[in-house]
Amino acid sequence: MNNLAQFRNKNHVKILVKKLHSNYPGGTLKLMEVCGTHTMAIARYGLRGLMPDGLKLISGPGCPVCVTPASIINASIKLSELPGTVIITFGDMMRVQGTHVTGTRVTGTHVPWSEKTLEIRKAEGADVRIIYSVLDMLEMAREEKNKNFVFISIGFETTTPGIAISIIEAKKIGLKNVFFLTANRLIVPAMHALCRAADIQIHGFLCPGHVSVIIGYDAYREIADQYSIPCVVAGFEPVDILLAIDDIIERISKKSAGVGNAYGRVVTERGNTQAMDIMHQVFKPVRAEWRGIGSIPNSGLDLRDEYTHFDALKKFNIKLVSQPEPKGCKCGDVLRGVIIPPECGLFSKTCTPETPVGPCMVSTEGSCAAYYKYGVGAE
Amino acid sequence: MTEKKILLTHGSGGRMTRDLLEKIIVPILDNPALNRMEDSSLLSEIGARMVMTTDSYVVKPLFFPGGDIGKLAVCGTVNDLATAGAKPIALSVSVIIEEGFSFDDLKKILYSLKQTADSIPVPLITGDTKVVERGRGDGIYITTTGVGSVPDKVHLSPERIEPGDAVLINGPIGSHEASIICARNDFLLGADVRSDCAPLHTLMKAVLEAVPDARCARDATRGGVVSVLTELIESSGFGIILDEEKIPIEKSVQSICEILGIDPLLMANEGKMIIIVPENKAELCLEAMERVSEKGKSSIIGRVHDGHARLTIQTPYGTSRVVTMPMGTQLPRIC
Numbered sequence: 090m091n092n093l094a095q096f097r098n099k100n101h102v103k104i105l106v107k108k109l110h111s112n113y114p115g116g117t118l119k120l121m122e123v124c125g126t127h128t129m130a131i132a133r134y135g136l137r138g139l140m141p142d143g144l145k146l147i148s149g150p151g152c153p154v155c156v157t158p159a160s161i162i163n164a165s166i167k168l169s170e171l172p173g174t175v176i177i178t179f180g181d182m183m184r185v186q187g188t189h190v191t192g193t194r195v196t197g198t199h200v201p202w203s204e205k206t207l208e209i210r211k212a213e214g215a216d217v218r219i220i221y222s223v224l225d226m227l228e229m230a231r232e233e234k235n236k237n238f239v240f241i242s243i244g245f246e247t248t249t250p251g252i253a254i255s256i257i258e259a260k261k262i263g264l265k266n267v268f269f270l271t272a273n274r275l276i277v278p279a280m281h282a283l284c285r286a287a288d289i290q291i292h293g294f295l296c297p298g299h300v301s302v303i304i305g306y307d308a309y310r311e312i313a314d315q316y317s318i319p320c321v322v323a324g325f326e327p328v329d330i331l332l333a334i335d336d337i338i339e340r341i342s343k344k345s346a347g348v349g350n351a352y353g354r355v356v357t358e359r360g361n362t363q364a365m366d367i368m369h370q371v372f373k374p375v376r377a378e379w380r381g382i383g384s385i386p387n388s389g390l391d392l393r394d395e396y397t398h399f400d401a402l403k404k405f406n407i408k409l410v411s412q413p414e415p416k417g418c419k420c421g422d423v424l425r426g427v428i429i430p431p432e433c434g435l436f437s438k439t440c441t442p443e444t445p446v447g448p449c450m451v452s453t454e455g456s457c458a459a460y461y462k463y464g465v466g467a468e
Numbered sequence: 469m470t471e472k473k474i475l476l477t478h479g480s481g482g483r484m485t486r487d488l489l490e491k492i493i494v495p496i497l498d499n500p501a502l503n504r505m506e507d508s509s510l511l512s513e514i515g516a517r518m519v520m521t522t523d524s525y526v527v528k529p530l531f532f533p534g535g536d537i538g539k540l541a542v543c544g545t546v547n548d549l550a551t552a553g554a555k556p557i558a559l560s561v562s563v564i565i566e567e568g569f570s571f572d573d574l575k576k577i578l579y580s581l582k583q584t585a586d587s588i589p590v591p592l593i594t595g596d597t598k599v600v601e602r603g604r605g606d607g608i609y610i611t612t613t614g615v616g617s618v619p620d621k622v623h624l625s626p627e628r629i630e631p632g633d634a635v636l637i638n639g640p641i642g643s644h645e646a647s648i649i650c651a652r653n654d655f656l657l658g659a660d661v662r663s664d665c666a667p668l669h670t671l672m673k674a675v676l677e678a679v680p681d682a683r684c685a686r687d688a689t690r691g692g693v694v695s696v697l698t699e700l701i702e703s704s705g706f707g708i709i710l711d712e713e714k715i716p717i718e719k720s721v722q723s724i725c726e727i728l729g730i731d732p733l734l735m736a737n738e739g740k741m742i743i744i745v746p747e748n749k750a751e752l753c754l755e756a757m758e759r760v761s762e763k764g765k766s767s768i769i770g771r772v773h774d775g776h777a778r779l780t781i782q783t784p785y786g787t788s789r790v791v792t793m794p795m796g797t798q799l800p801r802i803c
Binding site: 093097099102103106126132133134135136137138139184208209211212213221327442443453461462463464 | 473475476477483484487653722723726729778780783784785786787788789790791792
């Protein structure tokens with residue numbers, strides 16, 4: 090039996106579910122899965138259907154595409170209009186809409202045609218390329234010296250160290266035609282913001298597996314201690330997720346929050362300190378806007394002084410302009426776990442993966458896309 | 469207002485492709501046979517039970533583990549004929565080549581095309597070649613048109629699907645797209661993945677000899693198993709439930725899907741047939757499939773029901789989820 094099979098083993102799942110039901114203290118408890126990949130996995134394996142009555146799994150702000158503010162999308166579209174500029178992006182960003190810079194939506198047409206996305210810009214002739222690794226961009230920039238390359242830099246701690254390495258490398262080899270539109274975010278400050286919000290009560294955090302590989306599970310201690318909310322890191326297979334939920338419920342029952350790690354095969358207490366050092370070498374924490382949530386102190390990353398010549402906004406003199414969310418779109422409430430996607434009036438009506446209104450429906454990691462794809466709430 | 473442009477999503481085999489066909493292409497070309505939007509059309513006007521189909525091949529890269537655009541251009545069209553239960557009679561081949569394309573590559577592709585056609589065998593009876601300016605094509609595009617004849621008693625159509633029918637597949641899913649992903653991105657080169665690109669006329673012949681009243685068949689190409697089944701659900705008005713544990717998949721393909729965050733059920737195949745037969749003929753059909761394909765790879769993966777007309781998957785944990793049509797190109801996730 091291979092590793093994956095064990096973590097999907099149905100007998101293990103059965104045992105863990107039984108344990109969960111017998112340990113459940115009753116009443117309503119809301120556990121937030123911070124990470125978009127957890128949202129997807131929970132929907133894919135139908136884990137909600139296995140939970141005791143009263144235990145609610147709510148989705149959080151852990152989809153990097155979803156939390157990227159419209160101002161960044163608008164800026165990337167503006168950059169794609171500059172002659173000789175190549176936009177480099179992760180695939181997920183292709184279909185996210187900015188909001189209309191000029192004001193009203195164009196009415197009477199299909200939504201995607203009325204508002205620009207990088208996918209539409211590509212069809213209009215802009216040079217937009219999807220990559221898996223940022224280092225690929227450096228290769229392109231070396232070969233096509235007559236073009237400027239701009240990377241739409243999004244992602245949490247999982248992704249950011251890799252981007253930092255590319256920036257260090259670009260500096261080392263003296264590339265003058267690569268730039269970064271930085272919108273990277275840090276996860277723990279966002280969890281603080283959610284804990285402080287008055288409109289949502291969270292009883293436990295299912296902490297992101299991939300991010301925790303980098304930041305280590307100890308990073309959540311401040312959340313657990315300050316707000317007495319248990320934080321347990323989970324992997325992405327059914328057994329991983331159930332182990333973490335069991336752990337959270339046990340902590341709630343014993344009234345001792347603390348931090349747990351149910352993803353021990355890859356997550357350690359301190360994480361990948363080398364990756365964190367590289368990230369901090371290139372970036373410094375700053376106050377940053379999250380789509381639908383608002384401005385959160387120390388939650389974003391800006392290039393440090395010695396790297397500012399890579400800053401695309403400075404180089405091309407583009408200002409980020411805050412944009413109101415599309416009318417009726419409740420992505421903000423979804424990202425904060427205040428509502429679940431089917432509670433939004435647009436969900437699966439005017440907002441579908443084909444014609445997304447908000448970012449949570451666009452990204453494959455988005456809560457709305459997960460609920461839609463796996464038919465949750467469609468009954 | 470922004471002028472409408474063709475997006476890559478329009479070619480992905482998902483909902484947008486369906487929309488483009490239903491709203492633009494089929495209404496303009498309007499013809500009763502074409503309007504049924506089946507993979508090939510019965511030429512009843514000329515008397516015999518003939519079917520005709522056409523398909524264009526624009527795969528990139530042109531050569532991939534397990535095949536190339538030439539082999540694909542024959543298999544794809546022969547398989548579209550096979551969905552009607554047809555024996556291939558003749559093919560036409562249209563080639564659009566970009567200025568500057570290598571002669572060696574062209575020859576390799578043509579030999580592969582010829583070899584595949586001979587192995588079936590089906591004659592390539594007509595063709596056309598055009599060259600476009602450099603930058604106006606992508607190396608080479610091939611369009612093949614196929615004509616086939618359908619045995620008298622065979623009538624495969626989604627209209628014949630009934631509740632209780634069994635859904636079968638002839639082997640593991642996703643290998644073609646996985647091999648393309650590996651070849652296209654120059655990564656995961658160590659992965660042992662080969663395209664399943666293969667002609668399926670023999671498979672269909674065996675199935676129809678064993679189960680002449682088979683209901684319908686579709687090759688699960690672009691958009692994968694989910695797209696095909698969603699179309700069958702829409703055409704028949706019945707729901708389909710799949711048993712996740714019964715869906716065959718190679719370990720290597722599954723690993724690639726895990727790494728990239730893509731769903732094998734949405735991945736393209738080039739040698740996989742979804743076959744629907746009456747419930748009491750399922751085992752008979754399975755035996756026939758096993759006789760002509762690799763042992764132990766075919767599987768009864770689900771059944772038709774008269775409940776909610778949608779696609780549902782039963783997980784190994786006793787839960788189920790609804791699956792919707794792919795929304796366009798699957799985009800690799802970032803974390």
